[in-house]
Amino acid sequence: MKITIDQHACIGSGQCVLASPEVFDQRDADGIVVLLQDSPEPGLQEDVWEASRICPALAITLTPS
Amino acid sequence: MADALPEMPTFPMARATGCPFDPSPELGRRLEEAPVSRVRLWDGSTPWMVTRHADVRALLADPRVSVDVTQPGFPHTNAVSKARDAHMKTLMQMDAPEHTAQRRLLTSDFTIKRMEALRPRIQRIVDDLIDEMLAGPNPVDLVEAFALPVPSLVICELLGSPYTARDLFHRVSRTLVMDEPDPEQAMAASQELNAYLEELVDKKNAEPSDDVFSRLAVEQYRTGAMTRREIATVGQLLLVAGHDTTANMIALGTTALLAHPDQLSAVRDGGDPALVTNAAEELLRYLSITHTEARRVAREDLEIGGRLIRKGDGIIAVKSIANRDPSAFPDPETLDVRREARHHVAFGFGAHQCLGQPLARVELQVVYSTLYRRIPTLALAVPLEQLTFKENAVFYGVRELPVTW
Numbered sequence: 001m002k003i004t005i006d007q008h009a010c011i012g013s014g015q016c017v018l019a020s021p022e023v024f025d026q027r028d029a030d031g032i033v034v035l036l037q038d039s040p041e042p043g044l045q046e047d048v049w050e051a052s053r054i055c056p057a058l059a060i061t062l063t064p065s
Numbered sequence: 066m067a068d069a070l071p072e073m074p075t076f077p078m079a080r081a082t083g084c085p086f087d088p089s090p091e092l093g094r095r096l097e098e099a100p101v102s103r104v105r106l107w108d109g110s111t112p113w114m115v116t117r118h119a120d121v122r123a124l125l126a127d128p129r130v131s132v133d134v135t136q137p138g139f140p141h142t143n144a145v146s147k148a149r150d151a152h153m154k155t156l157m158q159m160d161a162p163e164h165t166a167q168r169r170l171l172t173s174d175f176t177i178k179r180m181e182a183l184r185p186r187i188q189r190i191v192d193d194l195i196d197e198m199l200a201g202p203n204p205v206d207l208v209e210a211f212a213l214p215v216p217s218l219v220i221c222e223l224l225g226s227p228y229t230a231r232d233l234f235h236r237v238s239r240t241l242v243m244d245e246p247d248p249e250q251a252m253a254a255s256q257e258l259n260a261y262l263e264e265l266v267d268k269k270n271a272e273p274s275d276d277v278f279s280r281l282a283v284e285q286y287r288t289g290a291m292t293r294r295e296i297a298t299v300g301q302l303l304l305v306a307g308h309d310t311t312a313n314m315i316a317l318g319t320t321a322l323l324a325h326p327d328q329l330s331a332v333r334d335g336g337d338p339a340l341v342t343n344a345a346e347e348l349l350r351y352l353s354i355t356h357t358e359a360r361r362v363a364r365e366d367l368e369i370g371g372r373l374i375r376k377g378d379g380i381i382a383v384k385s386i387a388n389r390d391p392s393a394f395p396d397p398e399t400l401d402v403r404r405e406a407r408h409h410v411a412f413g414f415g416a417h418q419c420l421g422q423p424l425a426r427v428e429l430q431v432v433y434s435t436l437y438r439r440i441p442t443l444a445l446a447v448p449l450e451q452l453t454f455k456e457n458a459v460f461y462g463v464r465e466l467p468v469t470w
Contacts, residue, residue, distance in 0.1 A: 011165075011416050012172030014180075014423050019407075031172030054408050056418035058126055 001045050002065040003038045003052075009059040016055055020047035039065060076104035076114060076381065077356065077457075085454050085463075086321055086352060087398065092116065092386040101370040104381070112140040112360075112379030113372070118393035118410065120370040121359075121382045125415035130361040130380060132417060134158050139362045140379035142459070145248050146357075153255070155302040157417065164416060170285065171299065171420060174223070174277045180423040183222065187431045190218045195439050204446035204469040211436070212316035212466070216308045219428055223307075224300055225276025226265055233261060238308040255301065262297035277303070307421045310354065313455075313462030314425070315432050318348040320452065320463050321400060322437070323445055328402050333437040338430075344402035345429040350409035351400050353385035354461045359413050384410045442470045 003023065012031030016024035022044055025034045040048050052060035078089035095102060096116040104114045115124050124130060133139065134150040141147040150158060156167050173179070198210045217231040226234075240254040266282050273279035281299065285291035322329040332344045359382040363374050374380060388409045389397040412419035419425070437443060445452075446467035453464045 011168060011418065012176070013418055014175070014177040015407075017177045018423075018426075026176045026178065028176065028178070029173055030169050031176045032169075050407075056126070056412075056414050057416060 001040060001048065002063045003035060003040070003048060004061045004063070005033050005035050006057075006059040006061070007032050009057045011057045011059075013056050016051035016060060019051035019054060020044065023048050024051060033059060073103055073105045073111060076106055079456070080454075083450070085452070086317075086324070086400070088353070088383075088385045088389060092383060093389070096386050096390060101372040101374075106140055107143055108141065110138075110140060110379060112138070112381055113369075113374055115369055115380060115382050116386045116390070117370060118387040118390035121384060121387040121410055122414045124361070124369050124380065124382050125359055125410070125413060125417070127367060127415070128161065129363065129365045129367045131160050131364045132158055132164075132361060133160055136362045136377070138377040138379045140360045140381055142357045142360070145251060146459075148248060149251065149255075153298065153301075155298060156420065157302070157306075161416060168416075168420065170281070170291075171277075174280070175420060175423050177423055180427045183219075183424070184427050184431065186222055187219055187428055188435070190222070191215060191431050191435050192439075194218075195436065199440070199470075204467050207319060207466040207468045208312065208316045208463065209465075212312040212319075213308075215315060215428060215432060216311035219311075219424070220304055220307055223276065223303065223424070224262075224265065224278045225269060225274055226278070230261065233258065234304055234308060238304055241305050258301055258304070259294070259297045262300040263293045265300070266293045266296050303421065306419070307424065309458075309460050309462075311425055311428050313354045313460050314348065314352065314429055316466045317352050317354065317462045318429070318433065319436070319443075319468075320445075320449075320466055321348065321352060323443070324449055325400050328400055329437060331402050332433055333441060338434070340402065341430050341434040342426075343404070343406065344433055345426060346406040346409060347400065347402050347404055348429070348433075349411040350388045350394065350406045352461070353388045353409075353411050355384060355411070355413075355459075356455075356457075356461045357459050358383050358385065359417075382410075384413065440470045444469055 010033045014026055016033060017026055023036055023040050025036055027034055052062050074091055078091040081090050100117045101113060101115050103111045105111050115121055159167060194211050194214055198205060213235055217234045220234055221228050221230055237254045237258045240250055265278055266286055269279040270282040270286055273283050281296045286296060361380045363376050363378045365376050367374050388411060391397050412422040446469040455462050455464060
C-alpha cells in the first residue's frame, strides 16, 4: 500500500490521526496533515484504510504498491 | 410538476410519538423509496432532500455546492436564521477560497494534540460539577446541573475567559438556539456577547495567555489582519456551535443510555477507554442532533443518486437519516455502543465538517466515562414518557432530565 496526501485539500480535522496515529500527524501551526510514513506495514493498513474512509476532505489516496 | 406538489412532504418532518430517539418514519420511507426527492419548506420553497449515507457524503464533499446563504435558492431554516445570516457571515456561510483561509486560522486550536492537552482540565471540570451535583438536591435536572455547565466552562477554558462569563454564555446560547427565537431578543443577545468578546480581545492583547483569544489577539489583531469585531464573531461562532450541541449530546445521550440499561452498563462497567470512544461515536450517530441538517445550494448542475439537480436549486443533506442507512450501518435502529460507527456524518462531511469535533469528542468521552462510573445508581426521576423534547430547535435534545441516585 502506498499513501499520498493532499495538504491543499486537508481541513485539519485530525480524523486520520485518531484512526492511525502511527502513520498520520498534524502540523502544529495549522493542523494540516503530515505523513509519517508512506508505505505502512500490513499490520497498520486496516487503520490507514479507515483513515482514508473517514477523511472529510477526501485528502488521503491509497494505491496498491 | 404542479400536480405533484400536494404529495410533497413538508420539512422538517415530525418524529413518531413515543420514539424520541428515532428520526421521522417519513424520512425512513424516503430513504427507501425516493432517496433524492423534493420537500416543501416554511417559505414555500421546494429544495431537494438527500438521504442516503453515500449520497450525503458525496454531496457535502462536492465543490459544486455552496453554503452561500445569499443565493436565492438557499434553503433557509426559518425567517430568523434568514435575517441573521444576512448580517453575520461566519465560516459556516463561506465558500472556498475564503472559507479555506479563515478556517486555517483556527485549525491549530483544535488539533488532536491540543485537545489531548485540554483533556485533564475537562476531566477536572466534569469531576467538580459532579461533586457539586452530589452535594446538592436529589433529584435534580441534569440539563441545568451538569449538561449545560460542562460546555460553558470548557468554552471559558478554550477562549481564555474567566469562569464568571459562564452565565452570559449560557444565557446567550440559549436565546440564539431556542425553538422559536424572538428576532429582537436574539439580536440583543448577540450584541451583548459581541461586546463582551471584543473587551476580551483587548484584555488578551494586553496580557496574553495560552488560549484561542490570546493567540488571535497577538497574531491577528496586533498585526491588523483581523479586527476586534471579526475575532468576536469567531468567538460567537465557537460558542453557538459548541455549547448547546455538546449539552444536548450529554443530556440526550444519558437519556438514551438510561433507556437502554444493557448499553449503559457496558459503558459504565467496561473499564475500556476504546469502548467509551466507540460509545461516543455511536451516540453521535444514533442521536444525530443537528435538526437543521446540512443545507446547500447548487452552483452548477450536478447529479446525486441518479437525480439531476439544477444550478440554483436548494439541497438539504439529511444527516440524521443517512446515519440510519442500513447500507452504512447494519441494523441501524439499534443502539450498540460496541459497533464501529465513526464513519457517521453527525459532524457533517466535506470542507465544512464541524471544526470543533475533536473538542466535542474529548468532552463526550470524558463525560460518558465519568458520570455513570461516579454515580452508578443514576436513574430517571420520572417515567421516560413524561420527558419532553426540543422538537423544533436547531439542535435536538431533552428539555429537562430529572435524575436521582
